Amino acid sequence: MTKVLTDARSIRIKGRSFLAVMLSPDLPIDDWLIRLDDLAARSAGFFLGRPVVLDLTDLQIDRPQLKDLIAELAKRNVSIMGIEGARPSILGSGMPPALKGGRSTSDIEVQAKEPVDPPGKSIVTETRPAMQSIVIREPVRSGQSVIFPEGDVTVIGSVASGAEVIAGGSVHIYGALRGRAMAGSIGNASARIFCRKLEAELVAIDGIYKMAEDMASNLRGQAVQLWLEDDAIMAEKLI
Numbered sequence: 001m002t003k004v005l006t007d008a009r010s011i012r013i014k015g016r017s018f019l020a021v022m023l024s025p026d027l028p029i030d031d032w033l034i035r036l037d038d039l040a041a042r043s044a045g046f047f048l049g050r051p052v053v054l055d056l057t058d059l060q061i062d063r064p065q066l067k068d069l070i071a072e073l074a075k076r077n078v079s080i081m082g083i084e085g086a087r088p089s090i091l092g093s094g095m096p097p098a099l100k101g102g103r104s105t106s107d108i109e110v111q112a113k114e115p116v117d118p119p120g121k122s123i124v125t126e127t128r129p130a131m132q133s134i135v136i137r138e139p140v141r142s143g144q145s146v147i148f149p150e151g152d153v154t155v156i157g158s159v160a161s162g163a164e165v166i167a168g169g170s171v172h173i174y175g176a177l178r179g180r181a182m183a184g185s186i187g188n189a190s191a192r193i194f195c196r197k198l199e200a201e202l203v204a205i206d207g208i209y210k211m212a213e214d215m216a217s218n219l220r221g222q223a224v225q226l227w228l229e230d231d232a233i234m235a236e237k238l239i
Helices: 029-042 063-075
Strands: 021-023 052-055 080-084 109-112 124-127 132-136 145-148 151-155 164-167 171-177 180-183 193-198 202-205 208-211 224-229 232-237
Touching: 029 063, 052 063, 063 080, 145 151, 151 164, 164 171, 171 180, 180 193, 202 224, 202 232, 208 232
Parallel strands: 021 052, 052 080, 132 151, 145 164, 151 171, 164 180, 171 193, 180 202
Antiparallel strands: 109 124, 193 224, 202 208, 224 232
C-alpha cells in the first residue's frame, strides 16, 4: 500500500553571503607551506573558524598534488570550503566543490561617453559604487571580530589583543590597536590603517601582511598610519 503525504511542509531556503579568506598558493608548494606555517605561528588562531577558499588560478598542479595540498592544509586545521580557478580535470570526488563568481573587487561599470575632445575619440570612465562605512562606539574585545567588506570601519576605542577588524576599505582606530587590523580585504590597494597607538599583532592591506616583530620599534606605541606601496606595507607617525 502506498502512503500519500497530504500535509504540505515548507522548506525555508535563504541566501546569505560570507567573507572568506582566499589562499593563493604558489610553487614550490613546500616553500609556500613554510610561509603559511610562519604566519600561523606568529598569529595564533588566524584561520580558526574561518571559511577558506583555495585559489588555484594559473597554478600548474595535477590532481595528486592538489589532494596532497588539501591534506597538508587539513593538518594545519585549515578547512577548505571551495576551490576557485581550478581546471575541472583535477577536481574529483571527496574534494571541496568548485566555486566561481567570487568578487574580489567592487563591480566596475564602464561607459563610453560621446566624443568631446579630441574629436573622433570616445572617453571611457569608470563608475564605482560609493564606499560605505560603519562606526563601532565601544572597544573590540579579545575574541571578537568586526567584519565589514562594504567599506571603512571606525572604532571609537581600542582593539584588544586577540581581536580583529576587517574592512573592505580603510580602518580607523581611535585608541590602541593591539589585535589585528586588515584593510582592503576585498581587493583595495589604496586602503589605509590609522591608529592612535600601534601595538598590533598583525596588520594587512589588500592581502599583504606585516607581523608585530616586523614593525619598526620606533613606531610602537605611536599614532601611525599604514599604507601599501609596491606590495610592501609602509608606515609613518601621525603628527
